[in-house]
Amino acid sequence: MYNHKEIESKWQKFWADNKLYQAKDDSKKPKFYQLETFPYPSAAGLHVGHPKGYIAEDIHARFTRANGKEVLYTMGWDAFGLPTENYAIKVGKNPKEVAAENIANFKRQVQMFGLSYDWDREINTSSPDYYKWTQWLFIQLYKKGLAYRAKAKINWCPNDQTVLANEQVIDGKCDRCGTVVIQKEMEQWFLKITDYADRLLADLDGLDWPEATKQMQKNWIGRSEGADIDFKVDFESEPNFLILHGYTGLPGKNFIPWLKQEIESKGYKVQAPEMPNSNDPKEEEQVNFVLQNCKIDKNTIIVGHSLGCVVAQKVLMRHNSRIMGLILIASATDKTFPGSIERPFWKNFSWDIDYEKVKELTKFRTVVSDLLEDKKRGEYLKFLKEKLGSGFFETTASKQHFTDLQEPELLKVVLPKIKVFTTRPDTIFGATYMVLAPEHPLVSQITTKEQKNYVVNYVESAAKKTELERTALEKDKTGVFTGAFAINPATKDKIQIWVADYVLSTYGSGAIMAVPAHDERDFEFAKKFELPIVRVVNDEGDRRLPYTREGRIMNSGKYNDVSSSTIRSQMAKDFGTPKVQYRLRDWSISRQRYWGVPIPMINCEKCGIHPVPEKDLPVVLPDDVDFRPKGMPPLASSEQFLNVSCPNCGGPAKREPETLDTFFDSSWYYLRYTDPHNDQEIFEQSKVDHWMPVDLYVIGPEHATLHLLYSRFLTKFLFDAGFVKVAEPFNKLRHLGLIQGADGQKMSKSRGNVVNPDEVVESVGADSMRIYEMFMGPFEDGQPWNTKGLIGARRFLDKVFRTISNEVRNPSQERSLPSVEMGLHKLIKKITSDIPNFKFNTSIAAFMEFLNENKQMSKANWETFLILLAPFAPHITEELWSQLGQTDSIHTQPWPKFDEKMTEDKNVKIVVQVLGRVRATLDFPVGTSQDEVRLKVIVDPNVKRHLEGKQIVKEIFVQDKLINFVVK
């Protein structure tokens, strides 16, 4: 029995005092960068499963150093995030305090295992010296247009009054309190990871990653090849258009001539009058002018822009008879509306609009809003939408307030087309109806009066559904007919347009052409609602529908009788535009929580959103804030934090009160390790270029689509921006299997099966724990913890200690036997190939076998044995190394070389088979010929017995391995 406590603490201190594991930036040796997931320091501390990956990497790092590389291997803390914040709320402390305690505990635990980190490079994401650069990175993304604000549905827990990350929603419920999570629409910051979808997919091919992980990323990115195809909405009768320009506008200005021409080119009549006194407009004068000079009938669609919207409604009230529709583009705002900016025409206009009457006189109404404009107009337009019960089309103008010469978005509203994405353009002749997602902007515009109630009810109830309800298994298809029709561009048939929630607003264009004969979902829907089904792909052997595979085209005019796969791309071009669609969505990074990196943006009332100037970074997270969840970002309640002067105009402005998703903090930490204390820049270019890319990353498979995808995205961004020279951060990746509790279940406090490493190290020592965890089984598999097995590992180390201590006391031999020498060379060979392949379990088996067979050998050979074992059990080997009289550290010794000749046996056992069954094994010198082997072997009594009375028809001979007689 050796005293592990004494030995382990003695050598840990020695290594730290001598800075044995410092990674030198200017080393002449080739570099090797090893990374491991920096931990989230939770209040619970580590369990024995956590260090498994660290131990494996430490073995690899020690091995790699011994093989002459300069190894960068270090540790840090992913310290921001919700668990710490929640725990702080529970115990009534500040998260900062809690995080510091947790880090101290984690560091103590991690240091017990004898890991060869360069502690001088330790980082902490919640420290201002780190998050200053997190903020800087966000600003660089913003400057390149890759960070943007948009409205999105987020997960909201009504009980905790807080936003939840996707990872915190388990089966549609809040993982803290079990409340069903609802979807809430909110303005959020996003990162445009979708811009990189194609490269994130393509570059996977060159990486040494587990295939399963690459596959998971591929599925997550979800590339589909197909086509965008436009379907025209069919007007019930031929419409004509009347376009009314706004204040200071002219029919020859802005988009109006272009729009007029576009509509006329489709064969419709357009009136675009110049209104009197455009620079000083008066209501009476303009309305009278339109009524006297323009032709308005039941098929007229009035399109108003800005002040023209007010004129349009007044004209309609006076006209007092039904028209087809009203399209209000960026309407001028009512002066009574809060926050409206005073306009000179107010004195000559009134907003006493009878919205009920306007509704009555129009078949449809649509309000168009430009996202570039200030919030006040947006709010007014929403108010207008409510009053008119209209469709709402929110979009981005080419120029603010739709003032560019061409505004293509408007064409989509005025002459509505439904764009669909399909992967099967070859089946377009079978598109017998269309479906819009309930959130599709055209829904209310195209819905007919008769269907209005059904559609409104359906859309409302769809909006109210929780994610859980919408994704429930084997859900029945639901939907309603809008009353409107579209034209199938292939068949020219009028087809029904439906609204159904089986079409997702977030994928493609939120609309589909339904081909029930060749799509299971469309088929199910068509059956239920008795919609037509037309087969357009034939298969001789299979008459069943839906038929979703390839076949011969039928019922498709000139395309008939060719194979669907051949004609697909041609039909994509003939009816639409070929397109690649990705499943990947942009990365939502706003969090309405306290314990995170403040988003470094400032919102000025006058001049909009600006990044915090780089010289003012970091935006420090204030300590004196009430951080309990109240349904709004906690930082918004701190006036002191919030109020700031605008970096552009100097006027009063407000800081962004939200914080960043902690995945953002951890998506670039590996770059910071290369230059962790730089306060001038995120990292020195020469240092990051020297160390990157990461040569080995050990990480749990659960990070496949989150951290690993985000990190690849940010690296690609920094590559494009010229900050790093690598486009991929992690060359080689290995996963670790989780250690389970003794009951075979995942270790967790609630199951009561957690094993604390403090107790393990206390009782048997870190070296035994290291040996045991590596011996449990294949590194990438998970195995249950078995304390008896741990004791087996300790027994092995005791035996090593006993055997070598004995050697120290009574040196047995000057020289080892040749068979012992050969065994040692085989061992060197085995360990040397096992470590880079992560086959630690078989390495340890080989050490055990060697020790079982060889109790006596020379001191030099024991030293070699110890060097081989040192990466696995660094403390005990260092101790024995010193007991053998060495004065320098074993961990600075070069890795032993083996002689290939010494690993080759002189004699081999040859297996003798008769009809493939083993009948004998006999020793032969290496290289014995087939004839010699046969002669010796057939006289073996057992072999002879099996050959007796049989005729040898064939003889298989594998040199030095096997001879097999095939008999009859």
Place this chain on the structure above:
RNA sequence: GCCGGUGUGGCGGAAUGGCAGACGCACACGACUCAAAAUCGUGCGAGGUUUCCUCAUGUGGGUUCGACUCCCUCCACCGGCACCA
């Protein structure tokens, strides 16, 4: 449903076309001991007519002189995605 992975003694596992079960745990017996622990040694898939033979790597089939290993079918479990057009 789709994608990926796994399946070998009582247990963790080894063997990637050539002696299935290395190594360890558990168990049994023996040595040492007054005794226990520790240590050392022996045995340890199932069955049989036991120097040997048969069966056996989730199931059923195939390829091969020979299959845990390669191919096909099905089953079970694990992980991921899930109305993605």
